[in-house]
Amino acid sequence: METLILGAQLLCTGMMGLYLFNQFNSNKEQCTQTTCETDNRKYEELQNMRKISLKEPLTEKMRPKGEDDIVGQTDAMLALKAALCSKNPQHVIIYGSPGVGKTAASRIALDIAKAQVNSAFRSDAKFIEIDATTLRFDDRSIADPLIGSVHDPIYQGAGQYGNSGVPNPKEGAVTKAHGGVLFIDEIGELHSIQMNKLLKVLEDRKVNLDSVYYNENDKNIPAHIHDIFQNGLPADFRLIGATTRDKSEIPPALRSRCIEISFQDLQYSHIVEILNKIIKREYIKVEDGVIEKIAQYVTNGRDAISILQMAMNRISLLNQDIITIKDIKWVIKSGGYTRVKAEKIQSKMHIGRVTGLYVTGLGSGGTVPIKCVVKKLDKGEGSIKISGIIEEEEIQRVNSSIKRKSMIKSSVDNIITVFKTLFDVKIEDYYIHITFPSNVPADGPSAGIAMFCAIYSALFNQPINSNIAMTGDLSIFGEVEAVGGIPSKIFAAKESGVKKIFIPQDNMSSTYNEYDDIEVCPVNNIYEVIEEIFTSMVIRKIN
Missing domain, CATH: 3.40.50.300 (P-loop containing nucleotide triphosphate hydrolases)
Structure with missing residues (x-):
């Protein structure tokens, strides 16, 4: 009897084990099948997503592929x-x-x-x-x-x-x-x-x-590790x-x-060249003056192409066939673009106004009008005011920071010393106001001779031609000292219509004589500048 009971128990145990084993394999197969189905579905979704693509933007399509595509x-x-x-x-x-x-x-x-x-x-x-x-x-x-x-x-x-x-x-x-x-x-x-x-x-x-x-010494670590x-x-x-x-x-x-x-900011002519290439390659119809209009508001190819692309989208919505000046004006207004190309400098005579030159930290050059007014006051009541400049600059160091006075103000101090010591002009009897455009944060020593000439012109009522530009630091001895960024400044002056530019003799290079449509004149001291620019020397050097 006991043997039968034991046999029955063993049989039941075996049947239960077999049942559990079958259930385990069944669940495993179901999980494996479900996992495979999920993986396959996700893979198909991924492949379907890869088939979806939007049209390539014009900025990507026109990305330079060869050296000839790099402009400027x-x-x-x-x-x-x-x-x-x-x-x-x-x-x-x-x-x-x-x-x-x-x-x-x-x-x-x-x-x-x-x-x-x-x-x-x-x-x-x-x-x-x-x-x-x-x-x-x-x-x-x-x-x-x-x-x-x-x-x-x-x-x-x-x-x-x-x-x-x-x-x-x-x-x-x-x-x-x-x-x-x-x-x-x-x-x-x-x-x-x-x-x-x-x-x-x-x-x-x-x-x-x-x-x-x-x-x-661990041999379990692979050889490459x-x-x-x-x-x-x-x-x-x-x-x-x-x-x-x-x-x-x-x-x-x-x-x-x-x-x-x-790498320089692109000039007007470079933007025009880029846009002409795009229009020719993509068969885009544009009205006369459209390219020139865009080039007045950008300094890089990406922005130029973005404006053109937006104008293309606009005419597509309006069912137009050609991009007009009106379309470009709308893009400029909606995008908040500001004009970056100044009008060409005309040959005009001005009192107290000089064309200066600057270069940015990224190496791009430009022209800037420096203006000055002078008024005679009672003895010793004069003052000097400078506007449109960076008054003070904070320079960050690794563990500290320092502040320094505007370099333009320091240059003005040198100019006043030159007037007093070399030409015996009582500057303290005059109110002098020098101003730089507010849209060009100005600092640096290179406006020295330009500010001197602006003060000289206003002080003695001597006109200066606006198509003459100049750059150079002025020492307290009247020497014109070297400054940086000369090639960029010359290029910017040429683009702006300047016909003659004065630079320090120490910056002069024979390659500057190869430029067309602009004359580069090296000078050693402020006396040479006065003789070249003004019709007569109103003041004389103190012996």
Whole structure:
């Protein structure tokens, strides 16, 4: 009897086990089938999404593909090729406003370099592009898309090496760019910690990684991970950093390792050339004057194309066939664009008005009218007022900041000294007001001789022709001293219709004599300036 009961129990147990086993396999098959169906459905959804695409924007379609497509950057492009297309390519920092072709030119320069017989770059050299404004990193080196990181087992979970306690190195952009070019857009925004790490990589040409979980004697660790921890990740590349910041805002340690190249804002003629290419290539119908109208409101190709694209969208909505001046005016008004191209300077004589020249921190030049009025007052009651300038500038240092007086005010102090000591003019008996346009934040020493001539003209009622421009610092001894940005200033003066420009003798170059339609005159001192500009010397030098 006991045997029968035991047999029945065993039979029931076996049947229950078989039932549970079948149920488990059934559920497993159902889960596997459900998972596969879900995966297949998601894959199909992804492929369907890939089939959907909007029409390519005009700005993308017209992105430069070759060197001939880069407009207005002849010198900068030549410098970029010189830096990359050699046996010993250099690291580069490119300064320039948005939309002037920094990224496109860098890609094209690498393609040109790869085609050179003696190039250091192989034909498969990569162009890795990242944006410094979006780079994020972790202090524990868990994630670092620029330099690279190590995923320790504690963070891997059930990953490939997590269960084995093996640290897993992850390569960053510097390693992905090995043998090619790493392009960092807005490099001036890079965090100081990242910047220091990058400088170390540029010096060592490899990335050294470390982990407390790494044991060089552990045979379970794969050979390639041993090699990474012992020899580092390769990172022999050439850096091209692009920035819209001023040169003074870029860390000196980075600047000292790089060739610096400035991309200029596009001039009126360059914008016209770009738009003509687009209209011809895309068969766009435009009214006479449309291209010229757009070119008056932009300084880069991207904005010019955006205005044209918006005008095309407008005529499409209105069922028009041709873009008119009215359409462009509507785009300019709705987009809030402001005029950037000044009217051509006409040949007119003015009292107390001089055409000065300036250059921005990004290397773009321009003309600026400097105006001055003078009134005789009672003895010793005079004063000097300057408007439209940066009164005070704060300069940020690593651990401190300093403030300095406007450099234009310092130049005016020099001018007053010259009038008093060299020409014996009692400036303290006059009210003098010098003004710069409010739309051009002005500072720097290069307006020295221009302000002197404006005061001289107003003081002695001597006219100056508006098609004469000048730049140069004035010392207390009346010497005209060298200033920066001369090529950009000459180009801007020429574009504005200036016929004659005075520059310091120390800045003179034989290449400046090759310019058409403008005469470049070097001067050593203020006496030469007075003799060249004014019909007669009203005041004489004190012996």
